[in-house]
Amino acid sequence: GAGVSQSPSNKVTEKGKDVELRCDPISGHTALYWYRQSLGQGLEFLIYFQGNSAPDKSGLPSDRFSAERTGGSVSTLTIQRTQQEDSAVYLCASSSGLGSYEQYFGPGTRLTVT
């Protein structure tokens, strides 16, 4: 079946512009996560959605970052007034809940801020 998909795969933007990154989780998965991976680093948690519960936003690095999940499915991560330090690969993952522990990752969006 279809896995987690993300778009775009690559995004180059100028400093100060806003960007939107999209994640389509596996159908039926109730949990959705966003992570960021800077060059040569491990993954850094950003935000987590679980069903209809309030999202866990504890990993968002600043108020320039926000995310929403519409209809319990597709999620959009928005970065406003991008900075060069925002350059990274943004990874989305989903899991099915009900005792599931495996998070299925998408291919990521490589963001470059010039």
Added chain:
Amino acid sequence: AQKITQTQPGMFVQEKEAVTLDCTYDTSDQSYGLFWYKQPSSGEMIFLIYQGSYDEQNATEGRYSLNFQKARKSANLVISASQLGDSAMYFCAMREEGFTIYNQGGKLIFGQGTELSVKP
């Protein structure tokens, strides 16, 4: 706060030999899960193995096994009979698991990774 430490930035192993990738963790939670992921140069994250903090036996998945030593707070990954395709970054991760039926997920905290190179 939860923390994962991987002290080996890079490792080399000869093909067909076994290799151990180190991972130590710090948490005050009683219930947690430990994970290993593989990230090849293509960038995808591939789940390898999971160990729950209350699991008494070490987890195994094919050539992968997790050497879980709870008192030492270590969760080392052992890869047996290394193959050239095992060359990749390997990440150890941890998740709080104070589960209720309504909380089946949870953020992963990752280590910095170990780059494994398998030599022919």
